[in-house]
Amino acid sequence: MVDFSLTKQQQELVEKYKDFAERVIIPVRAKYDESSEFPWEVIKKAYDEGLMNSQIPKKLGGEGLNIFDSQLGSEELGAACAGICISIDANMLALTPWIIAADDEQLKRFMGRLNEEKGTAAYALTEPNAGSDVAGIKTTAIKKGDKYIINGHKRFITNGEGAMYHTVFALTDPERGARSLTCFVVPTDLPGVEILPRLDKMGQRGSVQNEIKYNDVEIPVENLIGREGEGFLIGMKTFDRTRTGVAALSIGIARSAYEISRDWAKNRIQFGKPVTANQAVSFMLAEMATKIELARLITWKAAWYFEQGLKTPGTYSAMAKYYASDVAMEVTTDAVQVMGGDGYTRSFGVEKMMRDAKLCQIYEGTNQVQKLVISKGILR
Numbered sequence: 315m316v317d318f319s320l321t322k323q324q325q326e327l328v329e330k331y332k333d334f335a336e337r338v339i340i341p342v343r344a345k346y347d348e349s350s351e352f353p354w355e356v357i358k359k360a361y362d363e364g365l366m367n368s369q370i371p372k373k374l375g376g377e378g379l380n381i382f383d384s385q386l387g388s389e390e391l392g393a394a395c396a397g398i399c400i401s402i403d404a405n406m407l408a409l410t411p412w413i414i415a416a417d418d419e420q421l422k423r424f425m426g427r428l429n430e431e432k433g434t435a436a437y438a439l440t441e442p443n444a445g446s447d448v449a450g451i452k453t454t455a456i457k458k459g460d461k462y463i464i465n466g467h468k469r470f471i472t473n474g475e476g477a478m479y480h481t482v483f484a485l486t487d488p489e490r491g492a493r494s495l496t497c498f499v500v501p502t503d504l505p506g507v508e509i510l511p512r513l514d515k516m517g518q519r520g521s522v523q524n525e526i527k528y529n530d531v532e533i534p535v536e537n538l539i540g541r542e543g544e545g546f547l548i549g550m551k552t553f554d555r556t557r558t559g560v561a562a563l564s565i566g567i568a569r570s571a572y573e574i575s576r577d578w579a580k581n582r583i584q585f586g587k588p589v590t591a592n593q594a595v596s597f598m599l600a601e602m603a604t605k606i607e608l609a610r611l612i613t614w615k616a617a618w619y620f621e622q623g624l625k626t627p628g629t630y631s632a633m634a635k636y637y638a639s640d641v642a643m644e645v646t647t648d649a650v651q652v653m654g655g656d657g658y659t660r661s662f663g664v665e666k667m668m669r670d671a672k673l674c675q676i677y678e679g680t681n682q683v684q685k686l687v688i689s690k691g692i693l694r
C-alpha cells in the first residue's frame with residue numbers, strides 16, 4: 315500500500331522548521347530582501363537550534379537527516395524566505411561532496427572547525443566560461459610535493475564571502491581536461507583567496523553570491539576529496555542529492571504565494587461579491603493548488619528513491635527540480651495576478667516570491683539542463 319502520511323517524527327520535524335521560520339526568519343526577511351546582506355543572525359540561531367548541516371551525521375554535529383526528511387525542512391524554510399533558506403541549504407550543498415567522498419579524518423577535521431565557529435561553506439563549481447557546461451572548467455590544482463597549488467576564477471558562488479571553506483572543483487591535469495576534474499576543500503583564510511564584491515540580483519536577496527579568484531593558493535594534499543579525476547562524478551552526484559531540496563524550496567515559495575492570494579481573494583469584494591465568486595479567479599486558484607500538490611508528489615518520490623537505494627534517483631531529482639521550480643514561477647505569477655494591484659506592491663510579499671521563484675529555474679543547473687539529465691536517464 316502506498317502511504318503519503320508523515321511519521322510522528324517527521325511531523326515534529328516539520329513543526330520545528332515551521333516554528334523557526336515564523337520566529338526567526340519571517341520577522342527579518344524584508345530587511346534582507348532590501349539590504350542583500352548575508353543573514354548571519356539567522357545562521358547562528360540555526361546552528362543553536364540544530365537546523366544547520368541537516369544531512370551531516372549527528373556525531374559530526376549535523377542533524378543526521380536523510381534526503382526525504384531534509385527536503386521537508388527546505389519546504390518550510392522556503393515558504394518563509396527563499397533567500398535565507400538558500401543561505402542555509404547552500405551550506406549543505408558545499409558539504410554534500412564531503413558526505414559522498416571525504417574520509418572520516420577529513421570529515422572530523424572540517425566539521426569540527428565549522429561547528430566550533432558556527433561557520434559557513436560554499437560550493438565553487440561554476441566559472442565565467444563553465445556554467446551549464448561543467449566540462450569547460452579551467453581552474454587548475456597542480457600537485458607540488460605535499461601541496462596542490464590552485465589557480466582559477468569561480469563565479470556566482472553562494473555563501474562565497476564569509477565562508478570558512480570552499481569546496482572547489484579544479485583540474486589536476488589541464489591536458490586531460492574534465493577527466494582530471496577533482497574536488498578539494500580550500501580554507502578561505504589562506505593567502506591568495508580573493509573574494510570579489512557580492513553580486514546584485516533580482517531575488518533571493520537573503521543570500522549572497524561572489525566571484526572568487528584563487529591566486530596560487532597552496533592547500534595540503536590532505537584536502538583532496540575522493541581521488542584525482544573523480545570531481546565530475548562527485549559534482550553530479552552532489553546535484554542528484556541536492557536538487558530535491560531546490561524542488562522543496564520551490565514548493566514552499568509556491569505554497570506561501572498561493573495561500574496569501576487565496577485568503578486575500580476570499581475577502582476582496584468587487585461587483586458586490588468576493589472575487590473568488592468568479593470562475594476566472596477560482597479556477598486560477600484551483601490550478602495553483604493542483605500544481606503544488608503535483609510538485610510535492612514528484613519531489614517526495616524523488617527523495618524516496620534515494621532512501622530505497624535505487625539506481626536512477628538523479629533522473630527523478632532532475633524531474634522534481636524542473637517541475638517544482640516551473641510551478642513556483644507559474645503560481646507566484648498567478649498569485650500576483652489574483653491580487654491585482656495589491657499583488658504588485660511590496661505590502662503582501664507575493665512580488666518578492668515571484669522574484670525569488672525565478673532563480674529556482676536557474677541554479678543547480680537550469681531547467682533546460684534538467685531536461686538533458688532526464689532525457690539521458692530515460693533513454694539510457
Ligand SMILES: Cc1cc2nc3c(=O)[nH]c(=O)nc-3n(C[C@H](O)[C@H](O)[C@H](O)COP(=O)(O)OP(=O)(O)OC[C@H]3O[C@@H](n4cnc5c(N)ncnc54)[C@H](O)[C@@H]3O)c2cc1C
Binds near residue numbers: 447473515673682
Ligand atoms: C544566484 C545564483 C546562485 C548560484 N549559486 C551557485 C553556487 O553556489 N555554486 C556554483 O558553483 N554555481 C552557482 N550558480 C551558478 C548556476 O548553477 C549557473 O548559473 C547555472 O548552472 C547556469 O549557468 P550559466 O549562468 O553560465 O548559464 P549558461 O550555461 O550560459 O546558459 C545560458 C542559457 O543557455 C541554456 N543552455 C546552455 N546549454 C544548453 C544545452 N546544452 N541545451 C539547452 N540549453 C542550454 C541554459 O539553459 C540557459 O538558458 C549560481 C547562479 C546564480 C544565478
